[in-house]
Amino acid sequence: MITSLFPAPFTRLAQRLSLSAALSVVIMASVAMPAQAGKAVLNLGMSVEPTGLDPTIAAPVAIGQVTWQNVFEGLVSIDESGKVRPQLAKSWDVSPDGLTYTFKLQTGVKFHDGETFNSTTAKFALERARGKDSVNPQKRFFASIASIDTPDPETLVLHLSQSTGSLLYWLGWPASVMVGPKSAASDKTHPVGTGPFKFVNWAKGDKVELAKNEAYWNSQVSVKLDKVTFRFIADPQAQAAALKAGDVDAIPEFAAPELMSSFKDDPRLVTKIGNTELKVVAGMNNSRKPFDDKRVRQALMMAIDRQTVIDGAWSGLGTAIGSHYTPNDPGYQDMTGVLPYNPEKAKALLAEAGYPNGFTFTIKSPQMAYAPRSAQVMQAMFAEIGVTMNIEPTEFPAKWVQDVMKDRAYEMTIVAHAEPMDIDIYSRDPYYFNYKNPVFNDLVKKVQETTDPALQIKINEEAQKILAEDVPALYLFVMPKLGVWDKNLKGLWENEPIPSNVLTNVAWKE
Known part of the structure; x- marks a missing residue:
């Protein structure tokens, strides 16, 4: 029983020793090689290197995956279940008309450079995010804030111009973290926050190193890791x-589903399949022919067998969707049956729209594995209804952001939208879909006019139906969170309500 735990040479040695000597060897081995006792270092792998380290000035999710909840914190946070929790604001009160939010702030909080966090610095961070010169990727979050009062260091009061039902949730996002007046300008390359970890070094093209914040303000949290790379x-x-x-201890978002089975026989590793908000959609430029015709968009949607896309792009690991909503979201409706796979009906719709012989177009495909794989499956399916789709590889994020998001110089693209509960993107103007629907826009507005969760759910159900029928984008699937890490690690998030690698409660088992 004992010797079977060790390799053959060790077994033969034990067999040659007396019983007492063998037991001594076993005991010494157990002392010399504890599971992970005392270990406080973590090497964590990521597929994409962030373009900067300040999530308040740029959109790529990789930024928050390094710094959100590790270096930077917000007035509130979002936990693994997607719920809003107090953070730098320990409590809050909302006026009956929904126009005044009064936050009571934590005391004794300092930034990593020693600067004090209080209502004045909180006001600075919010004014920076909502100001005229703001480059915050979610500037719209703060648009309804009309003015900010700081009656004392522990009290922050937001006066809104209109009710904003999602405000508290938005304040928990990476784009809403608190930054200090002294350090904000250099946070892109040398982030300074209030979080449990301090920035140490960024070797571009290789790694970012963080170290435990020994002066962390939150005495309720016991940070176990001393260093994270x-x-x-x-x-x-x-x-x-x-x-x-063993060069990395964990990859919380493993990039190759087809390789997940390769870890099953490794006793040192565990695999986890969790939920995400990553909605893979093929967005169309709704202002360009032929995509300005709803019948064409519907035909393309009906030409796609979503499960075949999931099988080909992500080894069958994914959930088909028919609108810009995930099964994790409150009020989710399965819309995959609105325009189901039906090549013959797709051909009839194309003919009705004036394209009996199909047409040719180009899809810009970023280099992330799911995109070209999905595009190749779609290409074959479109060919069956007489449509030719050329695939143009497009570097992400720089080239893709410039061509698609900024210049709208594209016909179709494919990308995984990571923002949770972001169905409102189809009402944004400008936004890369160039989709305009006043009825949909009105629904998005009504969601923010109420703080009643039940009413918000009902409104979002109607919004899902409109997108499923209008198809401004081809709705494909939700990607799962594929995690692989050392079995002795605990505290990593298995689900991902927001793109992140929250390390506050991560530790090695003793």
Whole structure:
């Protein structure tokens, strides 16, 4: 029983020893090689290197995956279940008309450089996010804030111009974290926050290093890790090799579903399949022909067998969707039956729209694995209804953001939208879909006019129906969270209501 735990040479040695000597060897081995006792260092792998480290000035989710809840914190936070929790604001009160939010702030909080956090610094962070010169990727979150009062260091009062039902939730996002007046300008390359970890170093192209904040304000949290290194490994094969070699301890978002089974016989590793908000959609430029015709968009949607896309792009690991909503979201409606796979009906719709012989167009496909794989499956399906789709590889994020988000110089693209509860993107003007529907826009407005969750759910159900029928984008699937990490690690999020690598409660088992 005992010797079977060890490799053959060790077994033969034990067999040659007396019973007492063998037991001594076993005892010494257990002392010399504890599971992970005393270990406080973590090497964590990521597929995409962030373009900067300040989530309040740029949109790529990789920024928040390094710094949100680790370096930077917000007035409130979002937990693994997607619920809003107090953070730098310990409590709040909302006036009956929904126009005044009064926050009571934590005391004794300092930024990593020693600067004090109080209502004045909170006001600075919010004014910076909502100001005329703001480059905050979610500037719209703060648009309804008309003025901010700081009656004392512990009290922050937001006066709104209109009711904003999602405000508290939005204040928990990476784009809403608190930054200090002295350090804000350099946060992109040297982030300074109030969080449990301090920034140490960024070796571009390789890694970002963080260290435990020994002066962390939250006495209710016991941070176990002394040092964390984020390693950037783009190639899935290299990710798998790094995990198996022990060069990284965890990859919370493993990039190759087809390799997940390769870890099943490794006793050191565990695999986790969780939920995300990553909605893979093929967005169309609704202002360009032929995509300005709803019949064409509907035909393309009906030409796609979503499960075949999931099988081909993500090894069958994913959930088909028919609108811009995930099964995790409150009020989710399964809309995949609105325009189900039906190539013959798709052909009839194309003919009705004036394209009996189909047409040719180009899809801009970013280099993330799911995109070209999905595009290739779609390409074959479109060919069956006489439509030719050319695939143009597009570097992400820089080239894709410029061509699609900024210049709208595209016909179709494919990307995973990571923002939770972001159905409102179809009402944004400008936004890359160039989709305009006054009825839909009115629904989005009504969601913010109420703080009643039940009413918000009912309104969002109607919004889902409109998108499912109008198809401003081809709704494909929700990607799962594929995690692989050392079995002795605990505290990593298995689900992902917001893109993140929250390390506050991560520790090695003793």
